[in-house]
Amino acid sequence: xxxxxxxxxxxxxxxxxxxHGERTLPISMAVIHYTEMQPVEAALERMCxxxxxxxxxxxxxxxxxxxxxxxxxxxxxxxxxxxxRGIPDVNSVSIGIELDHPGHxxxxxxxxxxxxxxxxxxxxxxxxQYDIPRANVVGHSCVAPMRKIDPGELFPWDRLADYxxxxxxxxxxxxxxxFHNEGSFFMALERFGYDITDQxxxxxAFERRWRPERxxxxxxxxxxxxxxxxxxxxxxxxxx
Ligand SMILES: [Zn+2]
Numbered sequence: 088x089x090x091x092x093x094x095x096x097x098x099x100x101x102x103x104x105x106x107h108g109e110r111t112l113p114i115s116m117a118v119i120h121y122t123e124m125q126p127v128e129a130a131l132e133r134m135c136x137x138x139x140x141x142x143x144x145x146x147x148x149x150x151x152x153x154x155x156x157x158x159x160x161x162x163x164x165x166x167x168x169x170x171x172r173g174i175p176d177v178n179s180v181s182i183g184i185e186l187d188h189p190g191h192x193x194x195x196x197x198x199x200x201x202x203x204x205x206x207x208x209x210x211x212x213x214x215x216q217y218d219i220p221r222a223n224v225v226g227h228s229c230v231a232p233m234r235k236i237d238p239g240e241l242f243p244w245d246r247l248a249d250y251x252x253x254x255x256x257x258x259x260x261x262x263x264x265x266f267h268n269e270g271s272f273f274m275a276l277e278r279f280g281y282d283i284t285d286q287x288x289x290x291x292a293f294e295r296r297w298r299p300e301r302x303x304x305x306x307x308x309x310x311x312x313x314x315x316x317x318x319x320x321x322x323x324x325x326x327x
Pocket of ligand 1: 237
């Protein structure tokens with residue numbers, strides 16, 4: 088399949104944004120965001136305003152309406168300055184999906200069932216169509232740890248993992264700290280994908296995704312064991 092009309096059945100409304108450009112690399116990622124604006128019309132207006140220089144391919148309302156703003160073959164402007172697995176231009180390689188949500192600024196809370204129910208089939212189609220590795224279905228905070236915390240610790244990654252749309256939480260954790268020292272921990276964190284320029288922010292972003300119950304910014308044995316298992320699963324071909 089190639090991009091185009093085949094996904095129309097999952098799209099309820101088109102709100103075309105002028106904020107997009109040429110991709111320089113093939114699609115290999117999907118990035119999940121929250122809008123941190125209410126109501127959703129305000130977020131749509133902003134993503135269609137040339138002066139804002141922001142956009143996304145899709146926005147999903149809390150009621151589960153899927154709105155397309157930018158065609159998938161175009162580079163939307165959702166990730167900003169970003170980095171993942173050696174790629175410094177995440178916008179060029181990704182599909183950006185915004186979730187209508189108040190965010191941390193306007194009262195952080197869980198995501199609406201109807202919204203996640205709409206996200207799952209859309210993401211399933213995208214992951215299949217572009218053969219996106221599960222380790223490349225990420226949150227904005229994963230690719231911009233110094234600037235962003237969306238979609239945040241209440242985003243239900245487990246529900247996406249149930250459908251094989253992102254990596255599941257690591258199991259069979261090693262006892263004790265599997266890395267020799269903090270230097271090798273951060274090397275491994277970068278190898279998994281994260282920008283480690285700001286080490287505390289990188290650990291916070293990792294925790295927000297992989298141990299959302301407690302966000303400290305400090306590496307410890309548990310965090311190291313989770314990272315070790317994630318890398319081991321990938322190296323042994325259980326995930327990619
Ligand atoms: Zn974002």
